[in-house]
Amino acid sequence: xxxxxxxxxxxxxxxxxxxxxxxxxxxxxxxxxxxxxxxxxxxxxxxxxxxxxxxxxxxxxxxxxxxxxxxxxxxxxxxxxxxxxxxxxxxxxxxxxxxxxxxxxxxxxxxxxxxxxxxxxxxxxxxxxxxxxxxxxxxxxxxxxxxxxxxxxxxxxxxxxxxxxxxxxxxxxxxxxxxxxxxxxxxxxxxxxxxxxxxxxxxxxxxxxxxxxxxxxxxxxxxxxxxxxxxxxxxxxxxxxxxxxxxxxxxxxxxxxxxxxxxxxxxxxxxxxxxxxxxxxxxxxxxxxxxxxxxxxxxxxxxxx
Numbered sequence: 001x002x003x004x005x006x007x008x009x010x011x012x013x014x015x016x017x018x019x020x021x022x023x024x025x026x027x028x029x030x031x032x033x034x035x036x037x038x039x040x041x042x043x044x045x046x047x048x049x050x051x052x053x054x055x056x057x058x059x060x061x062x063x064x065x066x067x068x069x070x071x072x073x074x075x076x077x078x079x080x081x082x083x084x085x086x087x088x089x090x091x092x093x094x095x096x097x098x099x100x101x102x103x104x105x106x107x108x109x110x111x112x113x114x115x116x117x118x119x120x121x122x123x124x125x126x127x128x129x130x131x132x133x134x135x136x137x138x139x140x141x142x143x144x145x146x147x148x149x150x151x152x153x154x155x156x157x158x159x160x161x162x163x164x165x166x167x168x169x170x171x172x173x174x175x176x177x178x179x180x181x182x183x184x185x186x187x188x189x190x191x192x193x194x195x196x197x198x199x200x201x202x203x204x205x206x207x208x209x210x211x212x213x214x215x216x217x218x219x220x221x222x223x224x225x226x227x228x229x230x231x232x233x234x235x236x237x238x239x240x241x242x243x244x245x246x247x248x249x250x251x252x253x254x255x256x257x258x259x260x261x262x263x264x265x266x267x268x269x270x271x272x273x274x275x276x277x278x279x280x281x282x283x284x285x286x287x288x289x290x291x292x293x294x295x296x297x298x299x300x301x302x303x304x305x
Contacts, residue, residue, distance in 0.1 A: 008237035012246040015230035020253030033210035037089035042197040047220035056187035070179035077172035078192025088162035095155025106163035108247040115240025130283040137276030
């Protein structure tokens with residue numbers, strides 16, 4: 001098998017492993033840096049922005065920036081990503097980590113639905129089975145810790161809204177990346193998001209200057225540079241179905257973080273959930289060349305339409 005089609009899937013996997021550390025680091029930032037949710041989201045982007053801008057200039061190769069539809073999609077993506085980060089960070093501090101992880105990743109369902117919509121075809125039996133298997137696995141992983149209650153209602157609603165914003169951000173990034181390139185798209189969206197989050201932080205009166213930088217630097221490098229960078233690289237190179245399945249790597253890694261940091265030993269349901277997600281990824285990976293060709297055809301169809 002050609003290694004090139006498998007590379008975006010590897011990027012998706014690494015991206016979601018890196019992103020899975022985000023919720024824990026947000027709580028560490030609150031404890032050590034004494035920052036609120038919006039301020040930690042701001043620094044996650046602000047610390048990553050200089051490197052992203054430098055990489056964008058190097059990758060842009062003199063391409064002129066004009067107010068074109070792809071650039072407008074990037075601006076919209078920046079606004080949506082700011083809304084996603086602000087509300088998701090608030091949800092992490094307002095509900096259980098399991099709730100924030102599961103509800104905030106509703107893009108695992110919504111983004112594949114977008115993919116089938118632009119492709120104008122129904123999912124095959126194998127595609128539906130892979131996504132369903134991954135969702136069952138995520139449910140098993142978080143089943144013991146996920147808990148709905150009136151106490152956490154605000155945080156749960158914020159997580160759901162964050163997931164909706166994240167889905168729309170992925171759609172906008174998918175439409176912009178082909179014309180602008182992955183790194184310029186991420187850099188431009190991050191610039192917009194950083195400015196929006198700074199304005200929100202100042203308007204809300206949140207403390208802006210941290211007492212500790214380490215968790216914020218880890219957030220910037222792990223979640224924004226590595227996580228989002230590889231995710232934007234992969235979006236458009238593989239179909240939304242693969243993106244949705246691999247987003248559910250995050251609950252799997254979150255369970256391992258729980259074991260590592262809090263001694264939360266996995267039960268049989270957790271192990272079964274991990275196996276189910278792994279099987280779903282193997283189903284997607286086994287069709288990597290065909291999936292990449294399908295993604296390219298769907299993108300060409302969408303851009304021509």
